[in-house]
Amino acid sequence: MNNTKFSSMAVAGALCAFAALPSTAADVQVYGVIDTSLSFVSSDADVAGHDRVNTFSMENAKEFGSRFGLRGSEDLGNGYKVGFVLESGFKSDDGQFDQTGKLFGREAHVDLTGPFGKVSAGVLPLFGSTLGADGLFRAIDPLFANYTKAFGSSCISASSWTRVDNAISYVTPTFAGLTGYAMYSFKSSGLTTSTEGRGGESDRYASVAARYKAGAVEAIVVADTTMYGTYRTGAAASKDDGWTVTVGGNYTFDGGVRLLAFTQFFGDQELPAFRGGVGTDGIMAVTGGKGYGFVDGYGVSLGVNVPALGGVAKASIGYRDMENKIDVDFKRVIAALGYDYAISKRTAVYAMTGWSQEKVETAAMEAKPNGYEFTAGIVHRF
Template identity: 35%
Template structure:
């Protein structure tokens, strides 16, 4: 730890030209393995893929974090976290150095206030994510091994220009409020936006999002609930109207309980006018959907490691075309085995199927599916 702290100070000093009095730590995860995926879209030939992959179990990352005690119970801290692909060395997100988190926070008896790029409350990302590994044995998802997000609508990403307030803990409860002035400053570069431009933060020229969350923790029990509303961009950067917009809404509930012999996880979400967290198999469409999803899973200690299982169901109605209504069924199993405190191996298999109420065209099946298997090695430093 001492060596890592000195190294982090040296690295930061190269950027800032000065030394830091705060406690600074470098850390990271490297996850590299092999994966096989077979996709049956319900038309044409199946698509099979076998390759080397990064971040199947835990996204490969590098980070620097630090905290300074200002006295009187007040502290200031930061987190700068970068995602990368360990199989080819590229940035996980083009054009972003700290795509996973770029956060500055201040905390004390009043609670904690954080500002910057950070995870949504309903995600498992960063300092303020309330879901992820807290509501699913597969955390945010093992690559194509279907995790809980496969049966949910939205809320599992990260946002720019975001402020989050977290109350002090009272009788096991915490309340959180989050607001993003502009969810994605790179939106213009996203092919899914068809070139729609946006401008001033906090205005109708951008997508803004607010959320309220609550958690309760006592002994072996953890519960979380989040309500999230997005105000979609309604005018372009010149003030021209983009027409009527459907503002997505999600209500997410989840938690876990450790029984000792097994740890049980539950997650559910109602979503309205959202996309899907994982696109439809047959069309690659995320669309605009109303619906709900539910997943139930467990961790079970076994043979010195941890066995995992999860099942899920989603029912989503497309608001633009009844032909795209879909029910999704998922099943996942996995296993992790520690080689040391910092290194473990993993393997898993998953299957999910989309069942459509109506065919898309003549000759299209009313079902499509994906089966996946992966295995790899994770080292934490």
């Protein structure tokens, strides 16, 4: 029996088991999101021998990751609760599991809440993301377009925007609008098929953050570090740990207009080649196939959300300046527009478009790979 069939049977069994629970058991809910879109992407490597590539396709999760999950809680009394989240990502365009095939790859954790705050353990979304209950980047992300190829806040930052395995986190109670956060991952990836954990210590991860919210103002600070494992050698190694510091927030005016902004500084941060999006082919050509590697630099973003015609119009601009360990300079600019319209409480449609260009410069070569994207889709929550 292959892994996909086994995983499907496991999901079906879990759902049946929870559906059969008596009404006196802990509160358990089945929930999910389906996001499907049509997308046109045009990429120009700006390098001799590389033609412009245009694609038109059906895509999964351009705005929100498609997922289904189970969540529940039990009241222990005296202000204490135990809860859990098991969340599985899937690709709505072809039905495959996302997150490299993990059954509950988006989230899988148990939580204890009480007067002291909240402690969680398991597969946890990062504070430096828009995911889960504690994704603080929701406060600074204008479009929620980080699954797009041509634009999005992830294009001008160096954070991973995802999650880590084997993690424990703590969220303080909120005092006068201020909340504190801390997280540590003993092993950032638990995949047995990956290189992590083989030949040496795995990557580890740690983060601290703070959020302030009062009235029209929301502000966040997120600092994190990736402690690279000793299994890394050669081009995959860095003598220093990676780090990012992000400061940003938003302000909502009377009438609902919201301004969002952030700046991020980072060092020794590993960026995978696919984060180049529409510029990936050009970046790989100029760097001789080495991609971004470990980078130092900064990024800035400014965005706005405006209520319009019963929906929300969105816009953002951004800039990132960085260099890697082999003296390649990268300068990226992005501009994007979007519009969300809620058809009902659970269903919405959206349209987004944007452009980005990354100037890539070495001692011997320079190029400006660029591209644009149009995407429109529907999101349904259940």
